[in-house]
Amino acid sequence: MENLVDQGTRPDCAVIALIGVTREYAGHGGVVRALDQASFSIVAGEWVAITGPSGSGKSTLVNLIGCLDRPTQGELVIDGVSTSSMSPAELDRFRADKIGFIFQQFHLIPYLSALENVMLAQYFHSMTDAKEARSSLERVGLGHRAEHLPSELSGGEQQRVCIARALINNPPILLADEPTGNLDAANQKIVADLLRGLHATGHTIVMVTHDPEMAALAQRRIALSHGKVFCHPVNGPVVSLER
Amino acid sequence: MFFRLLMESFRRQRRRKLLAGLAILLGTTAVTAMLALATTIGDRIHQELAVYGANIVVYPAADQLEVKVGGVDVKPVSGGALLHESDLAKLRGIFWANNITGVSPELPIRVVGKTASGMSVDAAATGLWFDHFLGKADALKTGTAAMHPWWKIQGSWPKEEATTDTGSEAVAGTVLASHLHLTPGTVIQTNAGGNTASRSLRITGIVSAGDDTDNQLLLPLNAAQQIAGTPDAVRRVEVSARTKPEDTFARKDPDTLSPAQREIWYCRPYANSIAYQIREAIPGARAEQVRRVEQSEGTVLKRISGLMWLISAAALLAAGFAVSAAMATAILERQGEIGLMRSLGASKTTVALLFYTEAGLLAVFAGGLGYLAGSGLAGWLGARIFASEGPASAGSLLIPVLFPVVVTLALLVALAGSTPAIRRALTTDPSAILRAGA
Numbered sequence: 001m002e003n004l005v006d007q008g009t010r011p012d013c014a015v016i017a018l019i020g021v022t023r024e025y026a027g028h029g030g031v032v033r034a035l036d037q038a039s040f041s042i043v044a045g046e047w048v049a050i051t052g053p054s055g056s057g058k059s060t061l062v063n064l065i066g067c068l069d070r071p072t073q074g075e076l077v078i079d080g081v082s083t084s085s086m087s088p089a090e091l092d093r094f095r096a097d098k099i100g101f102i103f104q105q106f107h108l109i110p111y112l113s114a115l116e117n118v119m120l121a122q123y124f125h126s127m128t129d130a131k132e133a134r135s136s137l138e139r140v141g142l143g144h145r146a147e148h149l150p151s152e153l154s155g156g157e158q159q160r161v162c163i164a165r166a167l168i169n170n171p172p173i174l175l176a177d178e179p180t181g182n183l184d185a186a187n188q189k190i191v192a193d194l195l196r197g198l199h200a201t202g203h204t205i206v207m208v209t210h211d212p213e214m215a216a217l218a219q220r221r222i223a224l225s226h227g228k229v230f231c232h233p234v235n236g237p238v239v240s241l242e243r
Numbered sequence: 244m245f246f247r248l249l250m251e252s253f254r255r256q257r258r259r260k261l262l263a264g265l266a267i268l269l270g271t272t273a274v275t276a277m278l279a280l281a282t283t284i285g286d287r288i289h290q291e292l293a294v295y296g297a298n299i300v301v302y303p304a305a306d307q308l309e310v311k312v313g314g315v316d317v318k319p320v321s322g323g324a325l326l327h328e329s330d331l332a333k334l335r336g337i338f339w340a341n342n343i344t345g346v347s348p349e350l351p352i353r354v355v356g357k358t359a360s361g362m363s364v365d366a367a368a369t370g371l372w373f374d375h376f377l378g379k380a381d382a383l384k385t386g387t388a389a390m391h392p393w394w395k396i397q398g399s400w401p402k403e404e405a406t407t408d409t410g411s412e413a414v415a416g417t418v419l420a421s422h423l424h425l426t427p428g429t430v431i432q433t434n435a436g437g438n439t440a441s442r443s444l445r446i447t448g449i450v451s452a453g454d455d456t457d458n459q460l461l462l463p464l465n466a467a468q469q470i471a472g473t474p475d476a477v478r479r480v481e482v483s484a485r486t487k488p489e490d491t492f493a494r495k496d497p498d499t500l501s502p503a504q505r506e507i508w509y510c511r512p513y514a515n516s517i518a519y520q521i522r523e524a525i526p527g528a529r530a531e532q533v534r535r536v537e538q539s540e541g542t543v544l545k546r547i548s549g550l551m552w553l554i555s556a557a558a559l560l561a562a563g564f565a566v567s568a569a570m571a572t573a574i575l576e577r578q579g580e581i582g583l584m585r586s587l588g589a590s591k592t593t594v595a596l597l598f599y600t601e602a603g604l605l606a607v608f609a610g611g612l613g614y615l616a617g618s619g620l621a622g623w624l625g626a627r628i629f630a631s632e633g634p635a636s637a638g639s640l641l642i643p644v645l646f647p648v649v650v651t652l653a654l655l656v657a658l659a660g661s662t663p664a665i666r667r668a669l670t671t672d673p674s675a676i677l678r679a680g681a
Contacts, residue, residue, distance in 0.1 A: 063674040068586065089590055096588020107583045111251045116244070123244040124589040165587075 014041030014077070015172055015204050016065060018229075021074035023060050034060040036227040037074070044172065047195075047205040049215040052224030058208050061224065065206055066175050067095040079172050096125045100166030104178035106158040108150040114161045115146040118168050125169040136164040140194055156187025163194055174198065176207040180214055192217060245597065252601055256573050260605060263569035263657070267609035268616065270562025271653045275617020276624060277551040277558070278648065279640045283625070299518050301326065301480040304529040325350075325476040328464065330525045334482070335378035337520040339512050345390040345483035346377055352471045354444065354460055356433035362423050364431050368413070368460035370467020373400040387461070390483055391452065398427035398448025403463040410443035411466035416457035420449045431460075433470060442470060482521065482530070486514040488544050559656050566602070566660030574598060574664040578671060585673035595665050602661040603654055610653025614646050 023035040035057045042048050052058050063069035064076055067083055070091070076083050079098055086094060100121075108117045118133040137146050140160040142153075150158050159179065166174055179195065180188040188211075196217060199205055209215050223230040253260055303324035326348075334343055350370035357363055376382040388400050401412035415425045425431075425446050435441040444462060451457060468474050487493070493513035497505050509516055514532035521530035574581070584594050621640035 059674065063672075066586065066674070068672070068674040089592075092585070092588055092590040095586070101586050107579065107586075109580060109583065111255055112247070116247065119244060120584075121587045124584060124587045124593065128244050 015044040015046075015079055016042040016206065017075075017077040018064075019075045019077070021064065021071045021076055023057075023064060023069065024072045033227055035064070035071075038227075038229040039074075040222060040229055042204060042206065044204050045199075045202045046220065047199045047218045048207070049218035049221045050206065050208045050224065051210070051215055051221055055226075056224040057227040058224055060227075062175060062177055062206075062208055065173070066099050066101065067091050096121075096169065098171050098173055100169065100171040100174045102159070102162055102166050102174060102176035102179045104181040106150070106155075106162045106182070108158055108161055108165075110150050113147050113149055114142060114153065114157075114164075117150070117161055118165045121165045121168050133164075133168060136168045137161065139167065140164045141190075154187065155183050156190050159183060159187065159191050160194065163191070163198075167198070172204060174203055174205045176205060176209075178209055178211075179207060180209070180211060188214075245600075248597060249600060249604070252577075252597075253604075256576065259569055259573035259576070260601075263566050263573070263602075263660075264605050264609040266562045266565030266569060266660075267606055267653050267657055268613045270558045270565075270656060271610045271613025271649050272617040272620055273558035274555045274652060275614050275645060275649050276620040277555040277617075278645050279618060279621035279642050280625060281548050281551040282642060282645070283621075283640065298486060298514055298533050299482040299484055299521065299530055300533055301482060301521055301525065301528050301530045303478075304522075304527050324527065325473065325478060326480065326525065326528055328468075328475045328477045330528075331477070331480065332378050333524040334521065335381070335383065337517070337524050338510065339484065339517045339520060342485040342512050342517065343383065343482060344385075344485060345481075346383065346385045347372060347387045347390045347481040348464060348477040349479045349481070350464055350467045350471065350473070350477055352467050354431065354433055354470065356431050356441075356444075358423065358425070359430050359432070360424070364423060366419055366423075366460050367458065368462055368467065368470075369456075370464040370471075371461055372464055373403065375403065390481060393453070394456070395451040396448045397451075398446075401447055401461070401463050401466075403465055406463050406466045406469070408469070409440070410445065411463055411469075412447045413444040413460050413462035413466070414448040414450045415446050416459050416461070417449055417451045418457040419459060420446075425449070442466075480528075482517075484514065484517050485512065486517060486532075487512045559652060563656045563660040566657050567663055570598075570602065570661040571664035571667070574661075574668045578668060581668050582671070582673040591669045594669060598661060598665045598668075599658060602657040606653040606657035607650055609657075610650040611646075613653065614649045617649070618642070618645075 018038045018040055021035060021038045022033065025032045025034055038057075038061070050058055050061060060069070064071060064083075065078070067078070067086075070076075070086070071084055074084075078094070081094070083091060083094065108114075109120065112120065114137060115130065115133050118136055119128045119130065122128045122133060134143060134146055137143050140163050142157060142160050142164065145153060145157060150161070153161065159182075163179075166176075174195075176195065180191050183191060192214060195205060195207070205218070207214065207218060215221055303326050305324035328348060331346060331348060334340065334346060337343075348371070352368050352370060353365070354368040355365045372386040373388055374384070375386045376384055388394065388396075396414065398414065401414055405412045413431070415423070419425065427446055427448055429446040431444040431446070433442045433444065444460065444466075450461060462470075464477070468476055492508065493511070493515050495504075495508060497508050497516070497519060500508055509519070518530035518532055522528055581594055585591075618641045625640060
């Protein structure tokens with residue numbers, strides 16, 4: 001398979017731009033190249049699905065975009081700032097400002113209420129504001145469940161709390177990792193509608209998914225295989241791609 | 244939010260926190276007990292070694308040469324310089340007055356007379372305090388009986404207040420009593436001589452000292468002074484004082500030291516500096532430390548203190564390892580939370596602060612309890628080891644100054660013990676939880 005490069009989006013207009021990004025790990029059998037010379041851009045307000053089989057480099061790509069890791073080579077620019085030369089502390093701060101995470105497993109703290117789980121993201125970002133956190137929960141339709149513990153919520157409700165938490169600090173990028181992977185069809189639809197709504201209001205969504213139906217919701221699909229990136233238009237030519 | 248996370252951590256990981264707290268509690272209990280004993284051991288060892296006699300002896304400065312035959316002072320009372328009994332009250336005014344635990348003045352005389360059965364008596368005798376109050380306010384109850392606790396008395400000690408112009412009470416050494424067939428109740432009538440009248444000495448007891456005292460009569464100092472015709476006279480004074488073990492600085496001559504160094508020397512309770520202060524307080528007196536007792540005390544103190552420090556260090560080390568193990572498990576259980584916090588933008592410092600605060604709170608609480616438990620243990624151990632009576636062995640041995648020391652040690656142990664687990668948790672890739680199950 002040929003490594004395709006997104007030619008249609010200029011990196012200087014992008015909210016996320018990877019320019020020849022490589023990530024290597026030292027393994028027992030030598031150096032493993034998890035991501036190989038990846039170059040693509042995502043513009044503000046775009047909804048992109050990242051797909052690929054296990055071991056294709058999705059996790060590495062998510063870690064890099066989520067500022068949890070830095071490239072071995074190349075440059076990763078997020079919201080106009082290169083993360084490659086940031087110190088770990090700067091990267092922590094940058095992550096809190098720029099990225100809202102939506103996890104497959106929700107990762108809510110079990111002993112905190114839905115409201116407190118949302119406030120936790122505020123706490124690590126700046127300062128807590130219960131009113132604001134409550135309105136974030138109302139935005140995902142869970143205002144009436146604010147005081148409930150995660151164990152008292154359904155899977156779909158937990159994922160909506162997770163989305164409310166991701167939105168609370170108004171990050172420019174939502175990074176969703178298999179957001180419907182643990183949900184039944186009904187809840188999958190609720191979450192998909194929520195993401196659609198967020199996209200409609202201008203949020204940039206980067207979504208890792210195995211689910212073709214969810215991938216179909218995105219404007220563009222970035223396929224990974226053996227650490228290499230292939231870009232496909234899914235729902236119309238948002239960006240022009242060249243083979 | 245910080246306190247919410249903190250409190251929930253204690254609430255949810257009660258067992259883990261209890262284990263870590265217990266480790267700190269046990270460690271600080273042992274340390275408090277050892278420190279409390281180590282800080283009071285000087286007094287206790289002194290009490291124990293007090294049975295071996297005084298550690299300072301006071302002589303008249305003008306009377307350097309003692310004349311003793313078979314351990315008995317044969318110098319005539321009138322034949323040498325004497326100290327004044329009335330001057331001994333000045334011992335209560337010296338800098339280290341409160342460290343003086345016993346004072347026993349002596350006046351050796353000869354008693355010549357007859358018993359009621361006609362047996363001739365010509366024996367060495369010593370005038371002593373038996374149960375005397377030295378000083379007025381805050382008087383020290385002292386005397387030869389307290390300073391020689393190993394002396395065995397059959398009968399009772401003579402009473403100073405029983406001394407009159409014509410007679411007094413006395414006790415006889417076992418050898419002398421056997422030789423002269425003296426028993427409690429026997430009366431010796433002394434010969435009149437010079438400017439002294441005949442007096443009766445009623446034997447109230449037979450004393451066994453295991454030394455030359457067994458060949459003597461012991462009588463109240465005021466009676467000896469009357470018989471010798473030397474009121475207020477004292478030949479020698481034994482002083483028992485709590486002292487700091489002798490070191491090189493203690494052996495310095497204070498007159499050769501700089502004013503600042505002399506001040507330090509003077510304000511340390513060395514036997515030498517107490518002796519120096521006694522010389523200053525009592526005109527014409529020469530005071531010297533009894534080296535044998537002092538050195539034994541110093542050696543014992545050094546060894547026991549060393550052992551206690553060793554036990555304290557071992558207890559703290561063990562507590563540190565236990566805290567480390569308990570915290571490692573507790574933090575491992577919360578890896579998911581740590582990963583989530585990191586992905587939400589929490590810096591390593593913020594997460595570390597949360598866990599260090601937990602460890603710190605645990606240390607303060609467990610350390611405080613350990614201090615109380617250790618104080619109780621110290622009181623109990625003190626009573627067991629030294630088998631002593633008195634305030635030192637009654638209940639716990641609360642030394643307030645140890646509280647901050649023990650809590651600080653607990654904090655250091657808890658923080659040091661938690662550090663490996665916290666470091667490990669923070670170096671774990673937070674992205675691991677992002678992809679959990681993927």
